[in-house]
Amino acid sequence: MAVCFRCHRTAPSSVDHYRTLARKNKVWPASVPSLLAGHEAIRKWGFQMKSSNGYPLNVVSSQKEEPYIVHSKAKEDQIDSTVSITVVGASGDLAKKKIFPALFALFYEDCLPKHFTVFGYARTQLTDEELRNMIGKTLTCRIDKRENCGDKMEQFLQRCFYHSGQYSSEENFLELDRKLKDKEVGKSANRLFYLSIPPNIFVDVVRCASRTASSTTGWTRVIVEKPFGRDSQSSGDLTRSLKQHLTEDQIFRIDHYLGKELVENLSVLRFSNLVFEPLWSRKFIRNVQLIFSEDFGTEGRGGYFDNYGIIRDIMQNHLVQILALFAMETPVSLDAEDIRNEKVKVLRSMRTLQLDDVVVGQYKGHTRGGRSLPAYIDDPTVPKGSLTPTFAAAALFIDNARWDGVPFLMKAGKALNTRRAEIRVQFRHVPGNLYKRNFGTDLDKATNELVIRVQPDEAIYLKINNKIPGLSMRLDSSNLNLLYASRYPREIPDAYERLLLDAIEGERRLFIRSDELDAAWELFTPVLKELEDKRIAPELYPYGSRGPVGAHYLAAKYNVRWGDLSSQYS
């Protein structure tokens, strides 16, 4: 099958693409069966059917063939529609490191609409050329196919422009609007604003942009990224303010962990394989562990972090989102609303986190191999005597029929001994285990464990007990392995690519709805308040260690061992 014009996303199975289109529009096109037949023909005999407008049939929807699709996504791609992506805060770190490279990667993979414009917006005075120079430095091509890399970069940069302006000035945004219109030249214009700015100016920008730079002919969407407030109250305020200027439909709250390959795969693993779903409940699962660790500290950038702490920075969003995805009931369909409905149900079934189910820590200075590693409070951007946790472990519970009594343990920390994000599912003991005596005294070591390693070195493996080959009857724990690097030669796209593309396509599955956000804050707000009111001192742990011992005691309280610290870790 030829590489699809639109995007690799749908290339190999254009039938799916059609079905997706049909589904999104809640219409089932009568022509799908015939298209299917055509697709079969392509697969079997290798020729490609062309539609009347000259594009491959599987590429652009022709309205003649799909009369029932009214607001087809594909229609947006047609000659008369364009998308303008404005990165607000274009000179910031996130923009340089993630957003522009992701946009280029999408362009490089032919995933952006044919007509698009990228605008940088910030207060700094920059020319278009200067912006291009700045961006040019961070663009890279996929390692596995470098052809035309230079050409493609040049083409991409030619579509990047810059507009300097204040974040709270409606006039400046009006000027932007004029420039955008110039580029859009009368096409149906869709506009995406990426707010890569501090949260305190979210509302200003949204107000100005929506009033003076909204599209009058197409959609206008705004991507915002955490922090979404500091607690239920401030998050609620932010949502209300945003909604003064935008409808919920227009707000795309990014949690970039949801864009990670293995987090996306979680639902596939569970719902498209018969062998996992029957095990997915309290009957078979003993505990679930969500582990995030970084092997570096704030490194001179603690100013933002100190105001939030690890619980707000990692747990309340990334880990809770993964938890909800892991634990949800089967959704009615894969549509965004169906999935998010199920996630909200999980969050709302959860017990509010209690202080005695939380352990907090903060890294201290440590000298290792002659090198001295700084403590959190040694960071000049961190206030002296800060009690902000750089490590936290928590035990959460979902009070529903599926998960009652199963501890969900979370652990997140900076300046630990490894960099790692993973999901660990520890299964129960085998009831009446015939091989009990082959395991020695520690039956806990003999339970099955499913590990989904989100990063680095993406992998899925299932630990099983196996007989060590030989004449004796000795058992060990071996892995049924799927290492992505050895199975899939292609580079895994960055989470931002997926999320940007989804926002452009209006796919909301991986974005957080406001009720999800509220529910997530409700879980954590009381304990956060209590930690701060009582000024609870974090347990200190050395930079580069495995974190505070308190995490072990918390786990032991629920008869759990952290899987990442077991001797069998591999």
Add this chain to the structure above:
Amino acid sequence: MPLPLSSAVSLPRKTLDSSLSLALSLFAGGGEMALSVAKCPSSSAAARLAPDHSPLRWSTLLRPFPRTVLARSVAVPSSKNWNLGVACKQEVGTVAASSPKEAPSKNVEIGGLLGLSSEEYRDVIGPNSSEREPTVSITVVGASGDLAKKKIFPALFALYYEDCLPKHFTIFGYARSKMTDAELRTMVSKTLTCRIDKRENCNEKMEQFLQRCFYHSGQYESEENFADLDKELKEHEGGRLSNRLFYLSIPPNIFIDVVKSASKSASSKNGWTRVIVEKPFGRDSESSAALTRGLKQYLDEDQIFRIDHYLGKELVENLSILRFSNLVFEPLWSRQYIRNVQLIFSEDFGTEGRGGYFDNYGIIRDIMQNHLLQILALFAMETPVSLDAEDIRNEKVKVLRSMKPLQLENVAIGQYRSHTKGGVAYPGYTDDKTVPKGSLTPTFAAAALFIDNARWDGVPFLMKAGKALETRRTEIRVQFRHVPGNLYKRSFGTDLDRATNELVIRVQPDEAIYLKINNKIPGLGMRLDRSNLNLLYASRYSKEIPDAYERLLLDAIEGERRLFIRSDELDAAWELFTPLLKELEEKKIAPELYPYGSCGPAGAHYLAANYNVRWGDTASDA
């Protein structure tokens, strides 16, 4: 207080070999498990011993002595469980506590004792110990045959090399040909090899082993000749408690003769006498029953060890472990989740001039009725009460007795024909000179079997066995059902059958276990593929996997009957196949011809399609 302890112990997994961690648990007062370290292989023996000995005593013994010494010395106090004294070097060597040089030197010492007569030996060892220490004599009847040369003697040597044989043992070859001991040794020595992964002392060990091999020439039906053998055995046994194992590596028509002679005139008077027999166990229910009756005139069921060497294969043994020691498999092990089970055996060569025996039996008797059916029973049985032989075999018999007798329409048979590929002409089955012209004997068969019990009702168990196919392979494939209400249905295209999970246990070659799962192909799209959760033995386990015969011989010596076939199992297996075999022969049903080196006759596919099954081994992503 589990936390500090576990973190202390848990650190160096890579360096801490599991047997050392077992040793640690022994020091820590851990119980039964540690025992299996000190003895050779076989959990059951460990189990039998477990209650008799307190771990505490063992740990005190453990400290001052190197492990080999320990293993041998602990044998002394226990006369009943003599096999306790057998320590496998493979395990001993890995224990850090024993210096690596000590074990070989100890072995040399023992080897040096060999030259001594039994009297002298007794003097060295001390008067009491020799009476307590039993000896085992293994007589290979049919010693000049192919199986003996290729499998039995090498397996015995491997056991010796791994220190798995009892301290005192003697091996006798028995056959009609005239041979001296030296000639036998020369013959045997040609097929001995050491484990690839540890070659130290290989030649020394071989020499020591060969010194224990003797030959006795005699007729198979002569009680006198066996009485002569008995005399020679007694000489070597030197008055010890003597156990005798006879391996009948001879054609089935002389089984009874040998058993009669051996049991009457060469049975052990003060220890056990066991007889290993290998297929064919008759041609059908009647002849099999007749054989059983014949054997039982001279032997108890307890003494008969019917080998099915497939049960000794590493991955067949592992089947029960996979299923019963992992939580994640047993819940799936029923008609609710399993759509079909496939048992596949294929060889990539034909009879190659040795079709005489085969033609009288055919592939169904040769492979299906025994090997594949045994695997099936092991796969499908209910959880046994324990791992004891009788408990496991009780469950296997239940499976066999719950099965529907095989119907003719559920069988497809084939025979390979000649084929020229790449300029090489491969012969047809009937081109083999040892095969009668016009033979209708199937060299390929596929069958659909059903177990009419609550767990398996309606689940087809498909078997396929053939010679002269394109690959050499034995595997078990478990195809799971479709995901009900699959959310990702539209990502699979039109062929949902390709999207089901499949568990594959590859018995040979390249032992592996893998589970096919649907996975998202990394990238921006939502495309799914089937990927494997893999466990490849070659990459996980560096040690060579022992041959099935080693395990089975060791089990026979230890009296572990789990992997041997009980007579009621055999009867039930024949009952399943006998009517069909009769019908095939009476109706002279012609096998479908398939080219040498192909993937077999098309009939196998139609048979599978009847039950809505696709053979997993022929899938593009097998």
